[in-house]
Amino acid sequence: MKRSMSALALVALASSVACAQWSDNFDSYPTGILNQPNGWRGWDNVLGACGVISTDQFRSAPNSMSVAGSNDAIHEFTGIDSGAWRLTVWHYLPADFSGIGYFILLNSYTDLGVNNWTLQVSYDTSFIKEVDIAIRPNNTWRQVVKGQWVEMRVDFDLDNDTLVMWYNGEEVTNGPWKRDAASLLNL
Numbered sequence: 001m002k003r004s005m006s007a008l009a010l011v012a013l014a015s016s017v018a019c020a021q022w023s024d025n026f027d028s029y030p031t032g033i034l035n036q037p038n039g040w041r042g043w044d045n046v047l048g049a050c051g052v053i054s055t056d057q058f059r060s061a062p063n064s065m066s067v068a069g070s071n072d073a074i075h076e077f078t079g080i081d082s083g084a085w086r087l088t089v090w091h092y093l094p095a096d097f098s099g100i101g102y103f104i105l106l107n108s109y110t111d112l113g114v115n116n117w118t119l120q121v122s123y124d125t126s127f128i129k130e131v132d133i134a135i136r137p138n139n140t141w142r143q144v145v146k147g148q149w150v151e152m153r154v155d156f157d158l159d160n161d162t163l164v165m166w167y168n169g170e171e172v173t174n175g176p177w178k179r180d181a182a183s184l185l186n187l
Helices: none
Strands: 007-015 020-024 040-042 052-054 064-067 073-075 084-092 101-108 116-123 127-130 149-157 162-167 170-175
Touching: 084 101, 116 149, 116 162, 116 170, 127 170
Parallel strands: none
Antiparallel strands: 007 020, 007 064, 007 084, 040 073, 052 064, 084 149, 101 116, 116 127, 149 162, 162 170
């Protein structure tokens, strides 16, 4: 399965009770293939798979990360094992976007290892939706927005095992944060 976003992104992670704990706007990176700075890398630590720093579109000047084709960018967050958190990703799809892309959140990840998905959202030229409706039946397809920056936001509470995901201010899905291996679909 292809796990690429096929889009540009800006990412921030913040605790619900504090201001930004971590953020990245990619503006300090040189243009070109992104590998290893500030925790970014390709899936399974594949060099060159992360994404490309680009000036084609940006939310803050001059850069953003373009993730397209076989790119598969990851960023691991350590020390987040309790509490309520918000992950905000600013997402841009070109007006002529075609194909399918993904935004994935895992609750455990190991290079070349067994990983546990929490959220897998797919989007195409028309809709954005949460893929695993068996675990989260409260899933609403939303119209995809092209040609402008759109907020994707996930609020999750690790203590209470909850998750709510929004796209462009509209709820896409809600339900449990953590899924056990027995409940996973073959995504």
